[in-house]
Structure formats: structure tokens, C-alpha cells
Amino acid sequence: MKSSAAEAVQLLEKMMLIRAYEEHLASLQASGHFPMTCSPQGQEASAVGVVSALDADDTILTNHRSAGHLLARGADPGRVMAEVMGKATGYCKGKSGSLHISAKELGVVLTSTIVGGELSMVTGVALAKKMLAEAGVVVCFFGDGAACEGIFHESLNLASVWQLPILYVCENNQWQAFVRRKETMAVEYIAPWGNSYAMANQTVNGNDVLAVQAATRHAVAHIKATGTPYLLETWTYRQRGHYSGDNMAHISASEQAPWLVLDPIAQCRQQLTADGTLTPALLADIETRVAAEIARASEFAHASPYPAAAELLTDVYA
Amino acid sequence: MKSSAAEAVQLLEKMMLIRAYEEHLASLQASGHFPMTCSPQGQEASAVGVVSALDADDTILTNHRSAGHLLARGADPGRVMAEVMGKATGYCKGKSGSLHISAKELGVVLTSTIVGGELSMVTGVALAKKMLAEAGVVVCFFGDGAACEGIFHESLNLASVWQLPILYVCENNQWQAFVRRKETMAVEYIAPWGNSYAMANQTVNGNDVLAVQAATRHAVAHIKATGTPYLLETWTYRQRGHYSGDNMAHISASEQAPWLVLDPIAQCRQQLTADGTLTPALLADIETRVAAEIARASEFAHASPYPAAAELLTDVYA
Amino acid sequence: MSEMTLNAAVGQALREEMQRDSTVMMFGEGVALSRADLLTEFGADRIRNTPLSEAIIAGTAVGAAASGLRPVIDMLYAPFLTYAMDAIVNSAGKLRYISGGQFAFPLVVLAQTGAGWGVGAQHTHNIEAWFAHSPGLKVVMPSNAADAKGLMKAAIRDNNPVIMLLDMSLGYNPGEVSDDPDYVVPLGRAHVARAGRHVTLVSYAKTTLTCLQAAEALGQEDIDVEVIDLRSIKPLDIGTVLQSVRKTGHLVVVHEAGPLCGVGAEVLAQVNEQAFSQLKSAPARITSPDVPTPSSYALEQAFLPQVAHVVAAVQKQLGRQTVATASVAM
Amino acid sequence: MSEMTLNAAVGQALREEMQRDSTVMMFGEGVALSRADLLTEFGADRIRNTPLSEAIIAGTAVGAAASGLRPVIDMLYAPFLTYAMDAIVNSAGKLRYISGGQFAFPLVVLAQTGAGWGVGAQHTHNIEAWFAHSPGLKVVMPSNAADAKGLMKAAIRDNNPVIMLLDMSLGYNPGEVSDDPDYVVPLGRAHVARAGRHVTLVSYAKTTLTCLQAAEALGQEDIDVEVIDLRSIKPLDIGTVLQSVRKTGHLVVVHEAGPLCGVGAEVLAQVNEQAFSQLKSAPARITSPDVPTPSSYALEQAFLPQVAHVVAAVQKQLGRQTVATASVAM
Ligand SMILES: Cc1ncc(C[n+]2csc(CCOP(=O)(O)OP(=O)(O)O)c2C)c(N)n1
Ligand SMILES: Cc1ncc(C[n+]2csc(CCOP(=O)(O)OP(=O)(O)O)c2C)c(N)n1
């Protein structure tokens, strides 16, 4: 099922919001005195494509590279930025910082920066959904690096044996911190690893937002129809370094160039321009809205207070 | 390549030795006052088939269900039994007990009773072999249960990426302590899990000692020719309970019956009798030798002393 | 009151709490057989076998606890927890804090520990101190059937992750157990197992019994020993310990875990910090030595804290003549 | 002597030991980039990137160490060790004992720890006490470049598993470092970082600097402070501590790790057991509170042991007037 043109423009706007957010953070980081983050730049289509295909009662687990998932889900960029800065107005009262932002009110839960943490907990979230007969599926975003952790094997195996309503989304961005994915596995694709668990799986072009959205809808339908989990691999590329302190000196231009051609936002804009959906005026509108939103967010985050010192000792026990 | 008839009789004798050892232990356990063990009864063909295909410079890692592997490798049943009893003459000076017997002098190293422990360490043993340019392959025996541990995934992936000379032997005995294998995975066979790591693999009838031996020879040749690891699954059955204290009340006769028909020793005897290799006289010879060996072993183990109290504090640091 | 073994008391606690609260459930390797009665009563949804995968068992419990269930997981033997440390320590222990209080983790991690069965260091390792050292967790270790039931029920009702370590050797010990379905032993409250005036012995789990035996022996010498059973390692009821030490002036902590950075070290440190001036002699620890738990029978027996060592430590503190004892165990 | 940062000193130690002994090698996630110079010098066989798989990294090190290599593994941040506990604790720590001495495990586990970088509790957790509590392991934590080099070299040469925890915040601290290729700091030997007569401060890693600052401040009040840098957590050089406490009669232990069952508890306990009668005041601990390491800057700073708290603890012990200080950190 293809999205309508209007919907496609909305997807583009979300991707542009994520990109603008990341570019703003990068500029703050370049000027110093801004906390480090792991940028999902280049992976916007994966985040927006998947999340746009979800319902409100679906739950999301994510990881250290979460900004796209959060913003795609409708998180307030001001509160995300505030959290990154360790401010009291952040989604986690400033206690997370950038690496493990959860926003329970949005259904984005239990974010861990331990690579594989999301794979470890998603089975329990889905088990509760199933046993409490709650609607929806549980989406677990993780990286190609996380797929090398033992917990990947245990998680997918259990999800399959217990028939849990989980959509595993492996964002294969070709890098695992400072190691190339190719150095870490003997095969090219992670989706077929699902076969070991009799789990339906597919690799999709992760830089094509409509393709990702369609694949996600297909996967969610499969989960709902069969009651069994699904492994979706989005094939994409991390355009920035592992984290903002990574100068990328070890990554050649010849490696990056083809991927920059495949930039998800540029491609989407081209397509929508080509088919007449995206006019220059509409694009300008979007750019203005996005810029305003980011400016407002940044102002909010910067103006927000740090947590009071007494917060050091709270939220340890329930 | 088929083994010669004489060789086949040797394999039978080894299997009978293992069986006799296990039966002797079971009788001691039934009479009380003998430590618990995890019996490999029913899996003799897997142990003997694999180990008989190895050279002296090959190294073996095993687990809690190791008696077959040790005896197949030529371990002194007296010292194995002494170790089980915690006697000073055991392979580990009585400090292991039954669960983690290593015998470095035989190339049986680093036995762990943590399920998956052997998978965790085998890569290092093989890495050392490779880097120190030592001859031989490293064989890692593990169960179908261990294959569900995350370390299975990490171990096979690393072995493949680093091209380590490892023969992984998964003894799929249909049980994982008190849980049926079928309850723990969505697929029937573990060998194809090797595909995730581009690792050559095969499932062999684990109750046919000659088939196991042939498959092992094939696998070892593959490892030596390609420098890449191999995953061999031996399809077999644990004829006794998980450990000697397990009364097997939860296992139906109808489950056990077909497997008892497929008993590796009975089958081997039938074949060798049918083709004329095994005469009644020869069989009687073997039985006498085996019985004498076990009697001697038991006498030795029982007569052996316990470690001195001062041993409590030794062997902690090198 | 009914008499039953510690193992049965734990089973009864599970059963009562599962009856009381439909979100309570249990999973682990083989629980469908080890808790066959609960499987029959509550069905395969709430009593679940798992694959052999400790990390995902614990992780699943964490995710489920944050999402409306109250899971109890059976991890079998304490050393197997080494596969599950991320979920327990980094997730259950920290994600409430990291998330600014968005999640709670009402879960119970059960594991067996305690030497005496000859199964060796990879099945027996007293690692309660690890969890005491980790923020956001609670840790309990009962010494008898009544406490096992009461602590199990309290742990299930608690909204935080509780590690409950059961000494294998106590499993078949019988005891009087309350039939009141709301009988709980509050977490963080020690029990004065024997009142006395001259010296304070602090222990938990199996070695509480060692202390009681030592107290009996010392009683023959007119030394009146108070024995405190901590029951909870975290929160630690230092108040009860301090009250006793302020009375007696003498403290010996006894546990089976190794000495270094163990619970005994913590008790000594807190007593020092808060009741130094009331101490009349050097506080002491009797623990197993800092070696892996041996499996060979004689070595394993020597590994355990001995009554004689406790007696000797007390006699030394009180300036009494000390009967010579073997000194392998420190 | 050459001046270099602590990180550079560690790199130099690795380089020298790899030159000296061809069985020394290193692997971990990204070491081919983080140790690019070693990769160039020693090649891809001896400096190896790994997949993101902490459990097999540690397990591989254990297997390799038992088979003739001397691996050093970089586990990045201490909380990631939760994935590798089986290999470290159950295998490296216990298999020598279990096997009756058949194997030795000459390996080094490197990990970063220490608050100050705002990365939060899943990147910063001071868990040295876990390893101290586990048999068969050694643990070192340097406070300066010279010791970092000397301990690294000693750890590589040692025939046992050594956990070396490096405080991130010290990484860029410069110091004078010996050029002697055989300069080692023996494991298990503490260093008197500052001699003094009135009170003994015991610390290690970053908080050694906190203690030195406190000593400086107390010196203004004519309080002559001795500062002991343990350097090795296990084996623990209690002899050097006892010698000092017997002289001063006052003891404060300072560390960034949480209080419960930490190294401070152990030092207090051993001093109690062995030098109780020489103590003139209640020994004290200054540690971080028992909470996950916060990432927000202000909270993280408050989490760290403060110079003011150390000063106040000493003043209290000596009966001096105590300057009021914030009391969030215990
Ligand atoms: C258990 C663990 N190991 C290592 C790290 C350090 N680390 C953080 S992100 C990362 C790379 C993760 O790669 P991948 O899963 O592919 O996700 P990506 O960053 O590419 O999105 C690493 C190594 C960590 N946080 N947790
Ligand atoms: C990490 C760990 N979990 C659980 C156990 C308890 N245990 C010992 S053997 C076993 C079953 C192992 O099954 P499998 O790997 O198939 O080997 P098998 O016993 O069938 O030979 C279990 C659960 C253990 N020793 N280690």
C-alpha cells in the first residue's frame, strides 16, 4: 500500500525535523560546551518509515542513537534537547542525558545504552502486552553491532518460542562505533539470521522512507495475523561519526560518497519534486516550520534549569 | 572413508567401556553415598565417533557430560572415577568433582560446568593454536541447551570472522536438564544455525559411530583445507536422567522406547555381528576386558585418598 | 502455623501470591517441572519454562516488570547469574534512576547458593555482596522456613528488584510457618535469633545456625551470646546491630561468603562509624577463605565457617582462654 | 623519565611489553583504531578488532591465556563487564583451582570507569569491589601516569588474571614516567603518596587526588596528613595501611565507588581486626552515595567524594571544629 502524497510530505517533514535537530546539535557541539551525542543523521528514513507505520498503542524500545525514533514518535525536540543537556525539563528530568532517553508518555520505554539492552528487555515488554491482552506490537530498534551480542540470539529465540508480538528492527548502518560491520560478521545481511528462529524477515532499503513504511506495515500485519515476531533490517548508513567527538578521520570520502548520494532526505525530496507533490513554496513552508521548531526547542532547552542537587538521591527505589 | 573392521571393533569396545563405566557409577549411586554425575549413556557413538577421528595434537573442550569424551580420548577410568569422588588421584586432584573434569595431558582442557563455558573459551584456545602455529584443530563439545545461550552466537560468529580451526560438535540429545529441546527452539536442527556465520555444517546420526567418525573426518579435513570452522550436530538421545538424582518420572516410556531401539552400542554390535566381524568369542573377550578395567578403576578410585585439608588454599593463583 | 521445609515454604509463598495477584508469574529453566503444582494451578501462561538463556530470562523479567507484571525468575544457581548481570545491574538497578523515575521493577530473582552439596565453585558462589554493592537492588537471604516464606512474599509485593538467595543446604530444613496469607517479613528488618548480653554475633542464611550452635557452646562457659540474623542484606538493618553492639561491646560477623568486600566488612565498617566508642574489643569476621568453593567433601567442609572458629573468636574478644582450632578457614 | 599522560603511559607499557614478549597481544571493540600505533608496529594478528561481543572477548582471552598467549582485552567501559562476568569470574577466576592447578590465566582486562564525563550509570560504575570479592583475580587502579605504566607492565607479566580499571578523568593527566623498559610497579604494593603523622587517608585512583587536596587544606590547620594510594585493590597491601594507622591512630578511606561492601568497608574491617587498639577515633569512609552515577553535570559533581567532606571527616576525628558542608554525598 502506497502512502498518499500528503502523507509522504509529512514523512519528509519529520525527516527534515530530525536532520535539522541533528545539525543544530552538531553546531552547538562544534562551538564547544554541549554534551556529546550519537547522531542518527543519514538514518532518518529508517526511523520515520518505521514509526510512521505504528499505532499509538504500539510500544518502542530504542538505544543510544535514539533522537530520530523519539522525534518520529512526536517527542518534543525541546524536551529531548533539554534531556541531552541534563536539564530538569528533559524527558528523564535530566538524569539520562543523551544516551538512554525514555519517554513513557510516548510509549518509548526502557532505553538502555548498553548495546543489546533493548533486545534484552523487549521480550518482557511484549510478554506483558500479550498476557495483559493489551493491543499493539512492540518495536525494538537496535544496531548491526547489537546483532553481534549474544543477547540478540537469546532474544529472538525466546520471542519466537513464546510467540511474542515483537517487530525487531535492525538498523544496519555499516558501522559499529569505530569498527566496520564487515569486520564483525561473515555474511552481509542480518535479516536471514531470523531463519535460525523460524522468524519471518526482510531486508529493506533503509534510505527509502516509503519502502521502510511499507515493509513495516507488512511486518506489523504479519505479527498481528500470525502472533509471531518479525525481523526487519533497514540497510542504511551513519553519515556522522559514532558520536560527536569522532572526527571521522578513519573514514574515507570514497566510502561516504555513494551513501551521501543515497541520502534519504535528498532522495525523498527529489521524488516528491519529480512527481509534482513538492513545490518550492511547500518546501519553503516546511523549512520555515522546522527551523522555528528547532529554534524554539533550543531556546527552551537552554533556558531550562538543571536538576536540584537533592535529585542526586531520588528515583533510586520505587 | 570407511573404517576397517578391526577399527570398528575398537570403536565398539570404547563405547562399551563408557557404558560399563556409566552402569557402574549408576549402581554405586543407587546404593547411595556416591556423588552425582551427568551420564552420557546413549551418546557413546557421538563421543567415540568424534574423538576417534582426532589426532594427538587436537585439543578438546567439553562440559558437565564429559565422561564419554574423556574415556574416548583414553583417559584412565580410575582417575576419572577418583575425580568424581573428589579424591586426590583424580585428574584435577579431586578439586573438580564430576562437573568440570579437565585432563591437560590428554588435551582435554578448560572444562566448565557453566552451560556455554566451553563455547566461551574455545575461540581463545584455537586463536592460540593459530597464532603459535601449532598443528591440530580444537573440538568443542556442547549440548543443544548450550546452543540457546547467547555465547553460542558470539563464539561461532567470532570463530568465523577470525577463521579459527574449531570443530563445534553440538550433541543434540533432545533434553536440556528438565526441559525438552522442542520447548526451547522453533526449529528442529541446530546445524543450520551455522549459516548465520557462513559456517559449513551438517547434522549426522549421532547414534551411528561410523557415521559420526566419517562426518568428523570430513569436518576436520574441511577445517584444515579452508582454515574455517565447522559446526557438526550429532543427533542423539540422553538415555538417563539429567543427573543421577533425576528419577525420570516426567519422561514417558513411549518417548524413550524408539530411542532405546536406536541404542548406539546395540546397533553397532548388530552390524558387526551381521557382517561377521564380531564373533561371540570376540564379544566375550571385550566384555571381560571392559569389566576388568572398570573393576580396577573402581578399586583404584575407592582406595585413593582425599586431598589433604591444606589443599583448600592451594591452586588459587599461579 | 504449619510445619514444612524451607523449600515448601517458598513454594507456598509463591502459590499464595499468585492467588492474590494475577500479575505474579514465574519463569526459568525447568520451572514447569520444579513447580509442577503451580503449573497445574495457574497454567502454562504464568509458569513458563524457558530456553537455557539466563541473560534473556533476566532481561525479560525486567521488561515485564516495567510493563505491568510481577515476575519471579528462577535462575537455579548463583554462579549462573554471571550471564544475567547486565539485566539485573544495569537495567533493573539503574533504569528507574536514569529515566527520572518513569519505571519501576517489581521482580524477584531467585537463585540457590551455599556450600555443602559438593557441586563446586561454578554451582556455589556466595555473591550477595555484588548486589549489595549495586544501586537500586534489594537482597534477602533467609535462614529458616518462616522467614523464607515471609521474605518471598514481601519480595513479590515490593516494587523493586529483589535478589533472593537460598542456601541449598537449608532447603530441607523444617520449620513452623505462618498460615496467614498476609504474613510477610518486611525487607530490611533483622531478627534477634537469640538474645544475649555479652557478645553480638551477626550472620544470615546457613551460618546463622553456626552462630546459634556457637552460642549454645559458649553458654556452657556462661558467655551469654546474642545472635542477629540479618535476613535482608540490602537494605541492611544496621539499627538492630548497633543496638546490640552498644549493649555487648563485642561483635563477630559470620558468613559463608568470602571475606574481601563482603557483608561482614560492611557491618564492621558501619559499626565502626556509628558505635566505635562502645566497642570493647576488636570486631572480627569469620568467613570462608578467599578461594573458589571446593567440591571435594573434606575440603568443602573445611571451607565452611566452623562453630569452633566462632567460639574461639568470641573467647578471644572476651579474653578467655582459647581452645586450639584448625586454622585453614580464615 | 619522560612526561606523558596516563593514557600515553598505558600505551607505552603495552608497546614495551609487546616488544619484549611476542605472546602479548590485544583485542577488543575498536582497538585497531584506538591503538593504531600498535597495529602498525605489531600487525593485525596481535592487535585485533572484535565484533561487539563482550562475553566472547573475555572468554577468548581466558582460552588464549591458558594456551600460551598473554592477551590484554579492552572492554571499554566497566559496566560492559556485566556481559563478561562468566568468563572473568567463573572461568579465569576459578578454573585454575577447579582443575587442580592445570591452567594459568595470564590475561589483563582493561576497562574505563570514573565519573566526570557525564555519560551516566551505564558507562560509569565503580565495580572493583565485585572483583575483589571474587577468588582468583587481581585488581589494580592507578592514580597517575607512572603507576599506570608500571602496573600495566606488571599486570601483563603476572601469570594471573588482572582487572585494570582506568579512571577516564585521569586519562589526560600528565606525569613523569620511567623510561626503564623493566620498570614495573609490583601488584599488591601501596604507595605512600604523602607522608604525615596525624591522620591516615587511604584511597586509590582519582580520589587519591581528592585526598592530596584535602591534605593540603588540612596542612593549613597544622594537621599533618598521610595519604596512602593503594594502587592494587587485590592483593590489598594492608601492611602499609596498618603501619600508618598504628602511627596516626586515625583513618579515613575515600573512594568513588559506592559504600556498601566496597573497598573502604574492607580496609576498615581489616584495620579493626588488626589494629583496633591503636585506633584513637572512629575510622570513617567518604564515598559516593549508593545511587547510580548521574549524568547531569551538577549531579555528577555532587556524586563525587568532595575535598570538603574529607576535610570535615578528619577534623571530626581530631576533635577540631568542623566547617559545615553540604551533606548529599555520604
Ligand atoms: C555492551 C556495550 N558494548 C559497547 C558499547 C560502546 N558502544 C556504544 S554504541 C556502540 C556501537 C553500536 O553499534 P550498533 O549496534 O551497530 O549501533 P550504531 O551505533 O551503529 O547505531 C558501541 C560499541 C556499549 N555502549 N555497550
Ligand atoms: C549457565 C548455566 N545454566 C544452567 C545450568 C544448569 N544445567 C546444567 S546442565 C543443563 C542442561 C544442559 O543442556 P544441554 O546443553 O543440552 O546439555 P546436556 O545436559 O543435554 O548434555 C543445565 C540447565 C548450568 N550448569 N549453567
Ligand SMILES: [Mg+2]
Ligand atoms: Mg551500526
Ligand SMILES: [Mg+2]
Ligand atoms: Mg541436551
